[in-house]
Amino acid sequence: MKKTFAYMMALPIILALNGCYNDAEYTNFVNSDKIKIVATTSIVANFAQEIGQDRVVIYNMIKSGMDAHTYNTTPADLKYLKAADLILTSGLELESRIEDVLDSFSSSKDKAFYTLSDGLDSTDLLEASHEEDEGDEEDHDHGLYDPHFWLDASLSIKAVTGLSDFLATYRVDESEYFASNLSTYVTQLEEVDTYVGQKALSLEANKRILLTTHDALSYFARAYGFDVYSLQGISTDGEISTTALNNIAQTAKELNVKAIFLEDGLSDKSTRAVIEAAEAINYNLSIGGELFTDTLGSAEDSADTYVKMMKTDIERIVSALA
Ligand SMILES: [Zn+2]
Numbered sequence: 001m002k003k004t005f006a007y008m009m010a011l012p013i014i015l016a017l018n019g020c021y022n023d024a025e026y027t028n029f030v031n032s033d034k035i036k037i038v039a040t041t042s043i044v045a046n047f048a049q050e051i052g053q054d055r056v057v058i059y060n061m062i063k064s065g066m067d068a069h070t071y072n073t074t075p076a077d078l079k080y081l082k083a084a085d086l087i088l089t090s091g092l093e094l095e096s097r098i099e100d101v102l103d104s105f106s107s108s109k110d111k112a113f114y115t116l117s118d119g120l121d122s123t124d125l126l127e128a129s130h131e132e133d134e135g136d137e138e139d140h141d142h143g144l145y146d147p148h149f150w151l152d153a154s155l156s157i158k159a160v161t162g163l164s165d166f167l168a169t170y171r172v173d174e175s176e177y178f179a180s181n182l183s184t185y186v187t188q189l190e191e192v193d194t195y196v197g198q199k200a201l202s203l204e205a206n207k208r209i210l211l212t213t214h215d216a217l218s219y220f221a222r223a224y225g226f227d228v229y230s231l232q233g234i235s236t237d238g239e240i241s242t243t244a245l246n247n248i249a250q251t252a253k254e255l256n257v258k259a260i261f262l263e264d265g266l267s268d269k270s271t272r273a274v275i276e277a278a279e280a281i282n283y284n285l286s287i288g289g290e291l292f293t294d295t296l297g298s299a300e301d302s303a304d305t306y307v308k309m310m311k312t313d314i315e316r317i318v319s320a321l322a
Contacts, residue, residue, distance in 0.1 A: 022076070030083045032057040035171065038077075038084040040095050040102075041068050042296040043150055044116060046306045048088055050185040051164050051178055055171070059084070061098075064304070067265045068094050068294045069214075069236045073101045081105055086170065088163075090150070091117030092125070093143030094294075096235070112170055117149060119162020124155055126218050129233055148216045151293065152223035153193035153310060157186055192310045193223075199314040200224040207321045211248055211260040211285075213270055216293035224314070231270050240270050249277035252285050259288030259320040264297055288320030 029036055034057045039045035045060035052058070059080040062071045068090075073081075078101070081087065087102060089095055095102070105111055117125075125145040149155040164182035168175035200208060208226045210217050215230040229251050231240050252260065252274075260275065262268050271287060278285040290301075291313050297303030303312045 026076075026079065026083075029057055029059055029080060035167075036083060036085045037088055038080050038086075039088045040098070041090055041294065043294075043306055043309075044088050044090050046296060047116065047156070047160050047163060051160055051167060051181050053177075053181050055174055055177065062095075062295060064296045064298060065265050066295055067236055069096065071095070071097055073098050077101075084111060086112045086114065089113075089115045090147065091115035092145045092147035092149070094147035096143075114163065114166045116159040116163060117147070119159045119165075120149060120155060121158075124149065124158065126222065129215055129218070146215070146218050148293065149219050150306070151217060151220035151310075153189050153196060154223060155219060156306065157189045157193075160185060160189070188307055192307045196310055196314045197224055199318050200226065203318055203321055206255075207258075209255055209257045209321070210317065211252060211257055211274070212291070212293075213261075213263050213266050214293075216263065217291075220313075231274065236266055240273075245270070245273050245277045248274050249281060249283065249285070252278055253281055253283040257285070257321070259286045261288045261317070261320070262290040263294075264290050264292045264303075265295055286320075289316045291316060 034055055035052060037045075037048050037052065037056050037058045039048050039058055039060050041062045042060050042064050045058050048056060048058055061073070061077050061080075062068050081101070082105075084105075087105060089102065093099070102113075106113060128144060128146050150159065161182060164178045167178045171178075205225070208224075210221060210226050210228040212228065212230045214232040214236045215228070217226070217228045217230070220226065221228040229248055231244050231248055248260070251257070260271055262271050268287075275285050275287070290297075292301070292303045292309045293313075296305065296309050297312070301312060303309040
């Protein structure tokens with residue numbers, strides 16, 4: 001009898017443990033009276049936190065160090081998506097693999113959607129570069145435009161302004177609160193935009209050349225005066241050809257570029273292959289460290305917020321290329 005009672009007491013606990021991931025966190029999320037937000041990347045989540053502050057509770061799907069282009073939803077993501085009031089995405093087909101899943105929630109009347117790139121003008125956008133190599137054409141996992149707009153801080157200002165405007169219509173009584181948070185945050189973004197620009201100018205023009213794995217840095221390059229050469233297109237999907245490896249190595253040698261950068265969340269295999277390809281043509285190319293492009297990094301890397309990430313990236317770039 002006692003045994004049965006103990007078993008019955010334990011049963012709901014076992015069910016609860018099996019049913020949820022990070023139980024306490026999920027329970028807090030579901031029961032919160034704040035705006036329940038599911039944000040795709042850690043950068044989107046950080047923007048939402050800055051504008052929403054203590055009026056929002058956020059679940060971040062694509063966390064630091066994950067690859068946004070090839071991310072697939074987890075069972076935990078689906079639970080949070082079901083519970084969310086607002087689903088926030090970066091847009092421009094960055095989250096191409098999970099678009100269908102996100103769309104499946106769009107018919108729910110109790111959910112709102114906002115896409116950060118909606119805050120940009122079409123003239124802000126760069127067209128997606130298309131790989132010139134012999135890669136198979138059907139593997140086009142990206143859209144018309146390059147999605148990596150946030151790496152130009154002036155475009156991040158437009159994106160968070162759009163988000164603040166959206167939140168102000170979503171919760172009209174909190175509109176002044178969001179506007180005030182926006183104003184504080186925009187000041188920080190303007191500062192980082194200036195900082196990155198000045199740091200970049202500390203490099204001689206012929207040294208402002210970025211070699212990277214995937215083409216995440218075009219907006220960054222346009223804003224801060226770099227030329228960028230990358231192994232892959234704007235998505236991380238697809239194989240890298242030997243031609244592409246050799247071309248980057250040749251470019252490094254011709255332009256006397258000291259370093260190639262790793263990207264957080266992506267394999268370093270191809271970067272090391274470029275270094276070998278450079279060695280084969282008697283050019284010594286080094287690794288310039290890791291850059292944070294599509295998701296935030298850790299606190300140890302001083303890249304756990306967008307503002308810190310931008311500072312860390314430009315500091316690493318300048319110290320590697322100077
Ligand atoms: Zn990317």
